[in-house]
Amino acid sequence: MKLVSFIGSGNVAWHLAPALDNTDFAVREVYSRNPAHAAALVDKLYEADVKTSLDFSDSPSNIFIIAVPDDAIQSIVQEIILPDEAILVHTSGSQPLSALGYAAIPGIGVFYPLQTFSKSKKVDFADVPIFVESENPGTEKVLLAMAKAISKNVHQVTSQERKAMHIAAVFASNFTNHMLLIAQQIMKENNLNFDWLKPLIAEMINKSISIGPEQAQTGPARRGDFEILDRHMEFLQNDEQRAEIYKVISQHIIDRYH
Template identity: 45%
Template sequence: MKLTVSVIGTGNVAWHLSSALENAGHEILEIYGRNIHKANQLASRLYATEAQDHLDFTESHAKLFVIAVSDQAVPSIAEAVLLPEGSILVHTSGTLALDILSYSSADFTGILYPLQGFTKSRELSFEDVPFLLESGDKETLKTLKKLCKSLKSPAYEIRSKERKSIHVAAVFAANFTNHMVYLAESIMKRQDLDFEILRPLIIEQMNKTLQLGAADAQTGPAIRDDINTLENHYDFLTYNEQLAEIYRSISQSIIDRKEI
């Protein structure tokens, strides 16, 4: 199945998704960006793709229109975009409901949410990108499933409420985990220590967590009720009240979980 697609957005998701779709055999007809320079930059990476800085797609031959922008921008774009008859409009948000697209001119709407963190400078295989799908139309849902199959991506039919729960869980699992590593790096830098010392520990912890499950993989002073070490660490971190509070709060959360 070959689809004609237009992508609305020039950020990380749009950057990766447009290339992946083209590599899977689909045709990317247009890239929209408020900043025409960014739209041109993305379009130039694709084959025969036009860049535009307006939302009038009435003359487009695309069948699928993908809104890949920040959550804040989706409602205004959905309301303003002009689409050809019979088109499908989807957004890629993890938190916004399907009905946010109800004010659009699209005949069919859906959600095509890639559950992965994207960075323009880092390549990734879409075989490692599960998609959460939703639509009130069976044929649209079938089209989105075929699209995911062409990308060799896992696809799950998930309702908006469930998708929001998954998105919140993903923030804890990925975004917060990354921030913890950032804080660890800042502690090492403050003492002029090489962060690479921690690399094997981080890798082993993540592998163990995925293999054993987070509950069984938990180690450290909080799970051991090592109050002396906890207090010693807290005193060490008093140079930064916010960091000390994060340490205290997370340690308490680990202790509380153990007692449940």
């Protein structure tokens, strides 16, 4: 059995720590700048303790998982004190492996679960793709075993590939969601019910995932219907930024298909 310590108790740790705790990678410690947050996560685990300092020199753990916002990783790495032969990983989509270089130990790696996590919503890790990276063969082996303990969907990628994937994920997830927000706002401004769009949204995503977004594309820009595009731009003219978004995406669709 490997023992694991978490640095961070945010959305990723909140789901990842209990998932690991049910496997041969038992969680023993949770550190957070806010000990109350660490305590809340510890409550969900079998035998873990709250850790209030980053001095892990006496820790029983082998694996230290940094699950904090990207801009907090550097200061953690500079402060943390690890036991001998520790493995140190981060869980970020956009930070390179070298973000852990300051730790000056051989056992560094990345353990990136590609999913959107919120504390209120349960996640089934079995289907969450996990991307592992390490330049140390022993560390890589341990991280692959840890990933496979919770997911059927484990892959090895380089820092550069992970960065590309993270940008693709921003388009596929964050920007997609923002399109839904704009749709919701337009409905609201016109006293229409956002719920009316939900069957369309669900069907469109199903179609896009099953036949692929290229085949699934419909709409005035796809058809090259400039009359409708002009009328929509006219409708949107009271909100310059929204009109700009409509224009650049429509233009991109037109250029792609015509």
